Amino acid sequence: MPPNYRSWGLTDVGLVRKHNEDAHLIDSDLGLYIVADGLGGHAAGEVASEEAVYTIRAWVRRERPKVVGLIQNPYDEDLQGQAQRILEGAIQAATYFVHAMAEYDETKAGMGTTTSVLMLLGRVAVIGQVGDSRIYLSREDQVAQITDDHTLIAAQIREGMITAEEARFAPHRNVITRAVGSHEYVEVDTRVVETLPGDRFLLCTDGLHGYLETEEEALEYMKRPLEDGARELIDLANARGGKDNVTVVLVEVLDV
Numbered sequence: 001m002p003p004n005y006r007s008w009g010l011t012d013v014g015l016v017r018k019h020n021e022d023a024h025l026i027d028s029d030l031g032l033y034i035v036a037d038g039l040g041g042h043a044a045g046e047v048a049s050e051e052a053v054y055t056i057r058a059w060v061r062r063e064r065p066k067v068v069g070l071i072q073n074p075y076d077e078d079l080q081g082q083a084q085r086i087l088e089g090a091i092q093a094a095t096y097f098v099h100a101m102a103e104y105d106e107t108k109a110g111m112g113t114t115t116s117v118l119m120l121l122g123r124v125a126v127i128g129q130v131g132d133s134r135i136y137l138s139r140e141d142q143v144a145q146i147t148d149d150h151t152l153i154a155a156q157i158r159e160g161m162i163t164a165e166e167a168r169f170a171p172h173r174n175v176i177t178r179a180v181g182s183h184e185y186v187e188v189d190t191r192v193v194e195t196l197p198g199d200r201f202l203l204c205t206d207g208l209h210g211y212l213e214t215e216e217e218a219l220e221y222m223k224r225p226l227e228d229g230a231r232e233l234i235d236l237a238n239a240r241g242g243k244d245n246v247t248v249v250l251v252e253v254l255d256v
């Protein structure tokens with residue numbers, strides 16, 4: 001019997017912003033979970049994140065039947081590769097579409113969005129990533145960020161130019177190096193992770209993770225009942241300043 005999932009998502013405008021430019025999506029039938037953080041003034045960011053989420057869903061809905069074999073054969077490498085290419089194609093399609101909308105309407109010039117995508121097929125989790133939203137995975141008493149941030153800061157840490165501690169206080173920590181829609185093409189990260197019963201995923205925008213002092217801090221909330229965990233994470237971001245929109249999606253892998 002392949003695993004089932006439970007999920008819960010919540011978004012909040014925060015305490016400072018007037019608009020919520022984050023978007024998220026939970027489609028339990030497709031095993032698809034997405035967060036997106038829009039960029040661009042005059043409500044363009046809202047358009048970019050919404051469009052991206054729905055384009056990705058439409059693409060996955062069409063393509064997913066080709067890889068449902070993963071539910072029975074989680075170790076099939078061809079299918080794993082194909083599943084990653086589906087998310088790459090979905091995010092690329094969103095990129096092309098959001099970029100075209102921005103070209104067509106000058107009030108939306110330069111709009112874009114981050115996106116973190118989780119597609120579950122039985123024991124297999126397929127991840128697609130552009131920008132600085134994040135996915136964390138918790139298993140028993142451990143937690144790890146399973147996406148890379150596409151930010152100037154993350155690149156500088158990787159190159160050994162600054163430390164993670166210095167990065168926390170860097171003035172340009174919000175500058176992202178890849179976005180969906182800023183250009184016609186974007187480089188998409190994809191990966192496959194095998195899941196176990198009891199695993200939990202947290203998808204979130206930087207309105208949350210910017211306020212987390214450590215990864216371990218997220219773990220405590222990821223262990224709670226999903227509805228409580230989501231609410232308390234939003235409350236945590238707002239209690240620490242709520243400067244940005246904040247979005248969280250929690251997903252739990254069940255036994256049966």
Ligand code: CA
Pocket residue numbers: 037205206207244245
């Ligand atoms: Ca944000």
